[in-house]
Amino acid sequence: MSKVRYPAKYSALGLIKHGLMKGDWPQVWRHHELKPSYDVVIVGAGVHGLATAYYLAKNHGITNVAILDKGYVGGGGSGRNTSIVRSNYLTPEGVRFYDRSVKLYEGLSADLNFNIMFSQMGHLTLAHNDSSLRTMRWRAEVNKLEGIDSDVIGPDEIKKLVPYMDTSENTRYPIVGALYHPPGGTVRHDAVNWGYARGADIRGCEIHQQTEVQSIETADGRVVAVDTNRGRIATRTVVNCTAGWASLINVMVGLKMPLVTHPLQAAVTEPVKKFLNAVVVSGSLHVYVSQTDRGELVFGASTDPYASYSMRGSLEFTEELAGHVLELMPGIAKMRLLRQWAGLCDMTPDFSPIMGITPVEGFLVDIGWGTYGFKAGPVSGESMAQLIATGTTPENIKAFDLARFPEGRLVGEKGAAAVGH
Amino acid sequence: MIQVPCPWCGPRNSMEFRAVGESKSRPDVATTTPEQWRQYLYTKSNLADWVTETWYHRAGCRRYFAVERHTVTNDIRESRLPAAQLRQKEGSGS
Numbered sequence: 387m388s389k390v391r392y393p394a395k396y397s398a399l400g401l402i403k404h405g406l407m408k409g410d411w412p413q414v415w416r417h418h419e420l421k422p423s424y425d426v427v428i429v430g431a432g433v434h435g436l437a438t439a440y441y442l443a444k445n446h447g448i449t450n451v452a453i454l455d456k457g458y459v460g461g462g463g464s465g466r467n468t469s470i471v472r473s474n475y476l477t478p479e480g481v482r483f484y485d486r487s488v489k490l491y492e493g494l495s496a497d498l499n500f501n502i503m504f505s506q507m508g509h510l511t512l513a514h515n516d517s518s519l520r521t522m523r524w525r526a527e528v529n530k531l532e533g534i535d536s537d538v539i540g541p542d543e544i545k546k547l548v549p550y551m552d553t554s555e556n557t558r559y560p561i562v563g564a565l566y567h568p569p570g571g572t573v574r575h576d577a578v579n580w581g582y583a584r585g586a587d588i589r590g591c592e593i594h595q596q597t598e599v600q601s602i603e604t605a606d607g608r609v610v611a612v613d614t615n616r617g618r619i620a621t622r623t624v625v626n627c628t629a630g631w632a633s634l635i636n637v638m639v640g641l642k643m644p645l646v647t648h649p650l651q652a653a654v655t656e657p658v659k660k661f662l663n664a665v666v667v668s669g670s671l672h673v674y675v676s677q678t679d680r681g682e683l684v685f686g687a688s689t690d691p692y693a694s695y696s697m698r699g700s701l702e703f704t705e706e707l708a709g710h711v712l713e714l715m716p717g718i719a720k721m722r723l724l725r726q727w728a729g730l731c732d733m734t735p736d737f738s739p740i741m742g743i744t745p746v747e748g749f750l751v752d753i754g755w756g757t758y759g760f761k762a763g764p765v766s767g768e769s770m771a772q773l774i775a776t777g778t779t780p781e782n783i784k785a786f787d788l789a790r791f792p793e794g795r796l797v798g799e800k801g802a803a804a805v806g807h
Numbered sequence: 808m809i810q811v812p813c814p815w816c817g818p819r820n821s822m823e824f825r826a827v828g829e830s831k832s833r834p835d836v837a838t839t840t841p842e843q844w845r846q847y848l849y850t851k852s853n854l855a856d857w858v859t860e861t862w863y864h865r866a867g868c869r870r871y872f873a874v875e876r877h878t879v880t881n882d883i884r885e886s887r888l889p890a891a892q893l894r895q896k897e898g899s900g901s
């Protein structure tokens with residue numbers, strides 16, 4: 387593969403110059419031969435693996451790091467998600483954790499020198515009955531105590547924010563209120579992945595695409611090497627960042643965890659002029675909608691109802707989705723779907739991740755990201771890097787340890803994460 | 808879409824069912840520790856392979872049964888009554 391020059395710092399002037407004088411933009415990370423050993427081997431080049439490498443290099447000066455992916459950068463959930471970023475979760479530990487990620491996202495374009503297009507358009511979770519309204523009040527109070535901008539609003543205010551929404555009482559599931567979270571919004575997921583990849587590469591970490599981990603060698607209960615289709619790598623630290631495939635890596639060191647892989651589908655319409663200025667989520671209708679800067683409507687739903695590693699879309703999904711979206715916004719009935727796709731989600735029983743050390747020394751996990759892990763990329767990378775560099779588990783991820791399952795300390799984010807992502 | 812062959816109703820759209828999950832044997836309640844019980848409740852094999860799992864025909868005969876399905880292709884090669892029900896069926900004759 388061709389050697390790419392170190393990407394220069396991006397700037398408005400550089401952009402104009404390149405646009406006028408040169409052809410394609412070069413790939414922003416380089417290709418390397420696989421070395422026989424690395425200090426840290428990260429499995430999975432999604433946002434979690436890439437951010438972990440980036441913060442290892444940036445915050446801790448650890449750069450002898452390989453990020454391995456059996457496919458390509460962002461080929462997993464990180465390139466397939468609907469990129470909703472928010473922090474209005476239900477548990478205090480969840481709220482604090484995701485809020486750190488929102489803060490990191492707010493400064494990420496400047497930090498990475500890569501425009502991640504974070505648009506904080508506001509996030510609305512609709513309530514269609516009294517019991518969800520009650521959970522939302524509860525969530526709003528937890529959020530406010532943690533200093534998060536979050537409140538319950540009524541149908542009139544919803545109508546002002548989203549004029550196209552059917553807030554009348556003559557629907558099957560009338561809208562009785564919403565949890566409104568102004569700092570929530572969307573990012574451009576590819577830009578986040580590529581920005582972290584470039585930042586890690588510039589600092590000396592190596593990204594190896596088409597490099598599949600096939601087994602992991604242990605000796606005396608600790609990791610000593612990983613075997614790949616491109617050869618063996620000696621290492622004392624392996625980080626599992628493979629989301630939907632995480633169970634298949636865990637079993638290589640003899641571990642089983644509370645993970646079930648479910649496909650999650652999404653769809654996008656043809657682009658139209660901007661009319662939707664908030665992310666709209668309805669748990670009861672199992673659907674959410676946002677509009678991209680290009681004008682396409684992005685739709686998502688809940689996971690497919692059975693475990694699977696297949697990433698095929700289904701007609702049931704499209705049919706149900708369309709029906710439910712039209713209950714919310716009947717005015718868009720004539721719009722056409724452009725495409726639909728699926729990604730794999732590693733679901734845990736408490737809708738919270740599994741992060742940190744495991745019974746196998748040197749084998750760390752940052753998994754269980756289910757349907758909601760893209761927003762957590764920055765804070766997870768920062769925390770995992772700190773854990774690897776210092777050997778102590780950072781305070782903000784202690785609640786997400788593996789030991790919570792045998793010890794019965796589940797986190798309980800279902801109420802805030804089941805459809806909302 | 809996948810079609811699930813219910814042993815009672817024949818092949819039906821998967822939307823009529825609830826996929827209960829991988830079949831495991833339930834530990835003896837009288838002698839298990841809380842840790843073992845939680846292990847049984849939460850821990851999954853989550854294989855990318857042929858698996859044996861339990862399905863429930865929610866919008867049909869409302870019975871539980873066992874299915875052998877490949878989790879990468881979603882192919883189904885067998886569905887049958889769960890062992891416990893087979894025993895019951897033979898015993899009670901219903």
Ligand SMILES: Cc1cc2nc3c(=O)[nH]c(=O)nc-3n(C[C@H](O)[C@H](O)[C@H](O)COP(=O)(O)OP(=O)(O)OC[C@H]3O[C@@H](n4cnc5c(N)ncnc54)[C@H](O)[C@@H]3O)c2cc1C
Binds near residue numbers: 471628758
């Ligand atoms: C349709 C959809 C919508 C979503 N919407 C949102 C949302 O709005 N907001 C949100 O926060 N989250 C959302 N998510 C969830 C989010 O996408 C994921 O939680 C997140 O991207 C996980 O990132 P990751 O880096 O952990 O894993 P991934 O991005 O999935 O990367 C894992 C990588 O591991 C690699 N891999 C697997 N096995 C091996 C092996 N043996 N060797 C080497 N490499 C291997 C894969 O090739 C893959 O690239 C959504 C997910 C989907 C599918």
Ligand SMILES: [Zn+2]
Binds near residue numbers: 817864
């Ligand atoms: Zn039946």
